[in-house]
Amino acid sequence: MRASVRVAAVLVRHELLLLGSLVRWVARRPQGTEKGRAFGYARGQGAVMFGLGFVCVVETVGLAVLLRGFPVVHHVFLVLDVYTVLMVAGLYASSVTRPHVLTRTDLRLRRFATVDLCIPLGSVASVRRELRMTDDKRESELDLAIGAQTSVTVDLAEPVEYTTFFGGRRTVRVVRFHADEADELVRELVLGRTGASSAE
Template sequence: MNRPSARAAVWAKGVAEALVPLVARRLVRHEVRALHSLGLWVLRRRHQVPEGALAVAYTGPQTAMMYGMIFVSVIETVALALVIPWPVVHAILLVIDLYGVVLILALHASCVVRPHVVGSDGSLRVRYGALFDLRVPAATIAGARVDRRYPDGRLVRLSPDGVLDLAVGSQTTVTVELTEPVPFVRPLGRRGVARTLRFHADDPRAAVAALTRARTGVAPDPSAAPQ
């Protein structure tokens, strides 16, 4: 009895993949994960941070902007409620606006509950909410340093020489040199290969210290000036 149901599930999955474009499927998946993260945020839990690992927060540069967007969305909702006289149209726009507020809050929540992770073995997991997730094995990390840079406004940027920037608030604070290229997937499904990784951490010194300690057994000098 399990075989027909399994075949039906595989067939349904194949039909869905054929009918729904990859970008649309990924957007829906990101949205579901963000809403799940909102629940974790309410429960004060984090997503997949193993015991003994260091959770590295990165939401500092965007927190004020996120709450500002929520405030503007709420004001817009109230204004439309006063301007639009048609009850049906008002109800539809109210649902859309309120769902938009929930999605903005869910995006921020997903970044809070899905921090970067430095594993006890020296591995690194770099994330941006439910949109980006890159795992870097410890063996491929050659070194890490505090390195504040200001790339362009895109979330993910790959330079021709293989430098991957994952910026928050148009800035990165940690640079990780790799011993070999590491593949990654962009939020909408495109693939790339990174040879150097730059990302933002609210406390870059702690992240670099954890990566260095796991790799060499010795933490870097905290008095050393960042590059």
């Protein structure tokens, strides 16, 4: 029972974050970018998300026509369909308003409203530009794929703890993620890592 309540709480929180991301998207206020440089990753999956949203809108209109003779059922499905469209839009909005952020001390990696991982620059052993398709993952690896691919690979000198969507914890030594400006991010990360090492 407690596990079910916890799962429900996580899902409700996630949906509230998506709705909040919609507000931030309209207001053009990205989250958590004040102390560093933002690197987006939404460009790689924008067409897919807009396509999915269009399909949901078409389905909403189609069901409205088919169920117009059944008012109660029509209203139930209308609410569900509109909510689905909002969630799809919120998912895309979260990818726009929650970019990766590189500061002088750490690299903050995010994906939608589900992943938020902070890696100290001192823990980075190496970083490289590497285009990879999503494949089988090892226990010590984390893939933050967009459009089934990643473009940057970070090897860690020491493991970093990662919190899963439902609150579980695991440690990772390799993190792969996508960035729209992957070359620039790798260059800045190498410079930042060198600066962090010198400071130590």
